[in-house]
Amino acid sequence: MPLPAPRPAAAAATPAPAEAVLTVEHVSKSFGSNHVLQDFSLTLYRGENVVVLGKSGSGKSVLIKCIIGLLPVDAGRIRVLGQDVATLNHAAMDQLRARVGFLFQSNALYDSMTVRENLLFPLRRHWLAHRRSEEAELVRQALADVGLEDTASKMPAELSGGMRKRIALARTLILRPEIILYDEPTTGLDPITAREIDELIREVQQKYTTSSLIISHDMNCVRLTANRVALLVDGHCYAEGTYTDLLHRPDPIVHAFFS
Numbered sequence: 001m002p003l004p005a006p007r008p009a010a011a012a013a014t015p016a017p018a019e020a021v022l023t024v025e026h027v028s029k030s031f032g033s034n035h036v037l038q039d040f041s042l043t044l045y046r047g048e049n050v051v052v053l054g055k056s057g058s059g060k061s062v063l064i065k066c067i068i069g070l071l072p073v074d075a076g077r078i079r080v081l082g083q084d085v086a087t088l089n090h091a092a093m094d095q096l097r098a099r100v101g102f103l104f105q106s107n108a109l110y111d112s113m114t115v116r117e118n119l120l121f122p123l124r125r126h127w128l129a130h131r132r133s134e135e136a137e138l139v140r141q142a143l144a145d146v147g148l149e150d151t152a153s154k155m156p157a158e159l160s161g162g163m164r165k166r167i168a169l170a171r172t173l174i175l176r177p178e179i180i181l182y183d184e185p186t187t188g189l190d191p192i193t194a195r196e197i198d199e200l201i202r203e204v205q206q207k208y209t210t211s212s213l214i215i216s217h218d219m220n221c222v223r224l225t226a227n228r229v230a231l232l233v234d235g236h237c238y239a240e241g242t243y244t245d246l247l248h249r250p251d252p253i254v255h256a257f258f259s
């Protein structure tokens with residue numbers, strides 16, 4: 001069944017404080033003398049969308065890579081769904097990644113596979129579906145969730161940029177992740193398509209109560225998707241609050257993001 005019609009384009013009230021699903025505690029990460037993250041801390045609670053907003057080169061991608069264990073931190077600790085990422089072996093990290101969806105900026109679809117095969121790939125990799133009938137239903141549901149029921153047999157090259165983004169999200173959703181990490185989800189899309197993706201991010205949050213960390217510098221994306229915004233400045237979390245809170249802060253460094 002398709003998702004309900006999108007709600008009006010305004011940031012909803014932040015859900016009641018709940019269980020922390022991801023904590024970044026005093027994390028530092030440098031490359032030689034380039035101190036990218038410096039004592040960065042942030043908590044993501046179950047069911048909320050947090051956008052990390054930062055200038056180009058401020059370390060947003062480095063932060064995401066540290067969270068998913070692709071880069072080791074120099075100091076501090078990252079806990080994802082109760083597990084300290086630095087202590088996990090390969091198998092444990094793989095299991096954790098099945099519970100944490102990652103939407104790449106590039107979408108990372110396999111061009112030589114159909115949409116259906118792209119969606120089946122993570123299912124089979126994580127051995128989460130065992131019968132073909134289950135797989136078919138999971139693919140159908142994931143495509144329905146992103147409004148693209150009729151694309152299963154298509155190749156990614158036959159789809160528009162916005163459709164490829166939806167398919168990439170469907171491939172993430174098929175594992176029913178508890179957390180979704182979005183890397184610049186609207187970059188490269190026209191404003192109308194970008195807005196549709198923003199609305200889809202909110203629909204997914206509401207339908208599956210997922211928690212999402214979204215990195216972006218698209219202010220419309222921030223306004224439409226964020227329950228809370230964290231500003232990454234000089235390697236640390238300089239300020240956080242709702243979009244409206246930050247919009248009205250007199251601090252010139254905060255203000256610069258909104259002008």
Ligand SMILES: Nc1ncnc2c1ncn2[C@@H]1O[C@H](COP(=O)(O)OP(=O)(O)OP(=O)(O)O)[C@@H](O)[C@H]1O
Nearest residue numbers: 031034036054055056057058059060061062063217
């Ligand atoms: N593997 C690496 N080795 C060395 N330096 C790196 C590496 N990865 C990132 N950096 C450096 O870390 C800094 C932050 O990069 P990052 O890609 O996280 O920025 P960003 O905020 O995501 O930027 P953008 O919005 O442009 O994508 C940059 O100075 C970059 O050169």
